[in-house]
Amino acid sequence: MLFLLLVFTMAEDTGEIGTMQFFKTLVMMLFTTLGFCFYTGALAAETLSEDLFTHKIQPLFDNRCLACHSCFNAPCQLNLQNFDGFARGANKFNVYDGTRSKSVEPSRIWIDAKSTKEWRAKGFFTVHNSIEPEKNIFFQVLNLRAINTSSVKAQVHESQVCAANSEELNAMKSAQPQLGMPYGLPALHEGELETIKAWISKGAPGPSMDADKKAHSIPTKLQPQVEIWEKYFNQNELKQKLVSRYLFEHLFLAHIYFPEEPRTFLRLIRSKNPCNKPDEIATRRPNDDPGVKKFYYCFVKFPGTIVSKTHLPYELSHQKLARFKELFDQKWDVQTLPSYESGVAENPFVAFQDIPVKLRYQFLLDDAQYHVATFIKGPVCNGTMAVNSIQEQFYTFFLNPDSDNMVLSRDYEKQAAPLLALPGKFGSDVEFTSAPIDLKRITDYREAYRLLRSKELIKNRPDGYTLNDIWNGDEKNNNAALTIFRHDQNAVVMKGAVGDLSKTVFVLDYPLFERLVYNLVVNFDVFGNLGHQLLTRVYMDMIRMEAEELFLRFLPPEERLQYRRTWYQGILTSAKMEYIFPPVGAGEPTGVRFTKGTQTKRQMVEKILFYRMNEKVRGEIDDINWKKVTPPASSGLKVNATGLNKEFRKISSIAAESSSPFARYFPDVAFVMVKGKDQTRVFSLIHNKEHENVSWITAESLRMSPKEDTLTVREGYWAYYPNMIFQVPEKELPAFTSFITRIKNEQGYEALVDKWGVRRQNPHFWSAYDELQKVYLDYDRINAGYIDLTRYSL
Known part of the structure; x- marks a missing residue:
């Protein structure tokens, strides 16, 4: 022109x-x-x-490396979410060593060191040791897979081997050629290897200055909102300082986003400098003393590629700011700010006692799914410590804020607060010899609290809890009913009552909810020693039993102990329960009316879902999996599956007894890609492995109840560590589900995989994985992230 x-x-x-x-x-x-x-x-x-890195190399890392190389479970901590991780290199130290006698220094990427030199001082070694590809460790490990395609016999977490120098590389190539990367998966094709080779030859340069600045800078479009939020967090009034500290300790793990750019994620940090030049304060825990008199809460760009196992999205907006102000700008006062000393900082009931309990509880309830998910993804990206103490599937409801003892009585709150001491008070180094004494102290506090709580409940509710004492989401919030599914060492949180009637049910009140956050997230240190990790795990047992007990208080007193016995089977387990968790309030009445002669647990769940909650709150009917849960006739609702759901219903919620044992042969979770003419729909197929009890840390395999195993099927991506991918043309779905119902043994399942599964060595594996990832991003732009393959079936 x-x-x-x-x-x-x-x-x-x-x-x-x-x-x-x-x-x-x-x-x-x-x-x-x-x-x-x-x-x-x-x-x-x-x-x-x-800018070869930005346009060619990072996409390769994303699509072929992040499946294993991200977070602490990456082999030798080689994290490839961005160039910083590649430059940092690797370290042979195992973060998840649960036997260490002393805590170790944290190694959180982007937090615990700010330069490659600092990472070298922390024991990380380079994987880019030469610009000659023939000598370069990184390239040679990739090339090793291309020339040795033999199958592997161990999972990634069992093969924490890496070469720190040329001598170790040569030894590995000779003795363990199966360790080529991608581990146990098809090699990079020739073009991809040539791209890496050319990059190495150029000196493995990082992104251009412009690309690097973009990766670390908050987009201009979002800066006005970020400034508003930073101004909110950094007000000087004591009241706001306390609120900001409380919010930070609950949001430090969040991948914060704004609706205008839902795939741009930020982190909330504490900074030594003003927010125009943030300098993150790297403390072990978010409630540790920042070490400086003046610090700032700032937002920084999350600089790496998003992976599902650590992705905890949390939306901020004008509406959310208005909600925070509505909650915390009410009339209450602060005379002095709490210290960061032991006995205060790790106990939120002491540190934040000036903030009214109802406000804190409502904050948690507003985004309950996010807060529960932090227990699972947490600061570790591997949920072993938390999830081996929970059942494979269970519903979770919440006590109405207006019914919570702490909300109802300030005097009761003051009595309860010191009894709610958490293991975090003992720090990251708990001497093994002192652990039993510390545990006894914590247990005594907990038992005193249970008695206090029961007496207060009798005073407030002499006739027992009623249905109205269950939170109904204020008739609009769909966080009021959640379901947790465990997949071996990880778990996922869904909104709604998903899957058939669960074996156990949680009801969380404010003290339970807040203790879960602080025990498993805020106070927990994955770099802590054996004693610290042991106390954290045992206290999680206590919280689980309390949450189950709170649900049982809604049932008829004569049935409570019987339900508890079915959840904790075994002679040793029964004895343990009587000793560490004797019944409290088991004979007190309930205000809920039940029909005699029918299952009261089922009745209670149905009452909550269909009488206490509306459709907006409870979510859609689970027409694939509900077989015991039935909407009342008066509701006009029916469990009527159609289309693909009707086919999947044929295999869901069927106990793995002798006539239908197929569920027990499935892995923890599989993705089923149903390929239609115009679209691919993905369903998660979840194996619920039933237990006689979950009361012990070890010997889990001796406490299984395989005849009770079932499958739950849910559309969407409800796992971060899949064990298998099935590709099923839509017209073959009836044959697929029919085949499953006929599986009688391991060989039957292997035949299913042969026909529709995508094994690790399948030459088309990567095309299936790429399609799975693409559909994920199209299906759920906010929650989508790269899926981990470290537990994919061998």
Whole structure:
């Protein structure tokens, strides 16, 4: 357009100038303009080639490496979520060593060191030791897989081997060639290897300055909102300082996003500097003393690629800010701020006693799914410590804030607070010899609290809890009913009552909810010693039993102990329960009316879902899995599965007894990609492994009840560590489900995998994985992240 305008202007101004001269000038301008265009294009191409990392290498890392190399469970901590991780390199130290006698220094990427030099001082070694690909550790490990495609016999977490130098690399190539990367999966194809090779030869350069700045900078579009939030967090009034500390300790793990750009994620940090130049304070825990008199709460860009196992999205918006102000700007006062001393900082009932309990509880309830998910993904990205103390599937409801003892009585709150001491008060180094004494102390506090709570409940509710004492989501919040599914060493939290009637049920009040957050998230140190980890795990047992006990208080007193016995089977377990968790309030009445002669647990769940909650709160009917849960006739609702759901219903919620044992042969979780003509829909197929009890840390395999195992099927991505991917053309889905119902043994399941499964060594594995990831991003842009393959079936 500019060129035509210039031509038109020249034509008007030619005047006496001859036509020939005009066209000579016109041709010169044309070539000059074209030359400029060609130059600009060449310059752009050159710039593109200079930023090889951003345009070629990081996408390769994302699609082929992040399946294993992210978070602490990455082999040798080699994290490839961005260039910082590659430059940091690897470390042979096992973060998840639960036997260490002393705590170790944290090694959180982007937090615990700010330069490659600092990481070297922490024991991390480079994987880019040479610009010659033939000598380069990183390239040679990739190339090793290309030339040795033999299958592997151990999972990734069992093969924490890496080469720190050329000598170790040569030894590994000779003795353990199966350790080539991607571990146990198809090798990178020739073009991908050539791309890595060319990058290595150039010195493995990082992203361009512009790309690096973009990766670490908050987009201009979001800066006004970020400034508003930073101003909110950094007000000088004591009241706001306390609120900001409380919010930070609950949001420090969050991947914060704004609706305007839902795939741009931020972190909330404490900074030594003002937020225009943030400098993160790297404490072990978010409630540790920051070590400086003046600090700032700031937002920083999350600089790496998102992976599902650590992804905890939390939305901030104008509406959320208004909600925070509605909650915390009410009339209450702060005289002095709490210290960060032991006995205060790790006990939220002491540290935040000036904030009214109802406000704190309502904050948790507003986003209950997020807060419960932090227990599972937590600061560790591997939920072993928490999840081996819970059942495979259970519903969770919440006590109405207006029914909570702590909300109802300030005097009761003051009596209860010191009894709610948590294991975090003993720090990251708990001497093994003192652990039993510390545990006894914590247990005594807990038992005193249980008695106090029961007496207060009798005073407040002499006739027992009623249905109205269950939180109904204020008739609009769908966080009021949650379901937790455990997948071996990890778990997932879903909204609604998903899956058939669960074996156990939680009801959380404020003290239970807050203790879960502080025991498993805020106070827990994955770098702590054996004693610290042991106390954390045992206290989780206590919380689980209290949450189950609170649900039982809604049932008829004559049935409570019987339910408890079915949840805790075994002679030793029964004795343990009588000793460490004797019944309290088992004979007190309930205000809920039940029909005699039918299952009261089932009745209570149905009353909560269909009489206490509306459809917006409880979510859609689970027409695939509900077989024991039945909507009342008066509701006009029916469990009526159609389409794909009808097919999956044929295999869901069927006990793995002798006539239908198929469920017990499935892995923890599989993704089923149902490929239709116009779209691919993904369903999670979850194996619920039933237990006689979950009361012990070890020997879990001796306490299984396989005849009670079932499958739950749910559309969507409800796992972060899948064990198998099935690809099923939609027209073959009836054959797929029919095949499953006929599985009688391991060989039957292997035949299913042979027909529809995608094994690790399948040459088309990566195309299936790529499609799975693409559909994930299309299906759920906020929650989508790269899926982990460290537990994929061998």
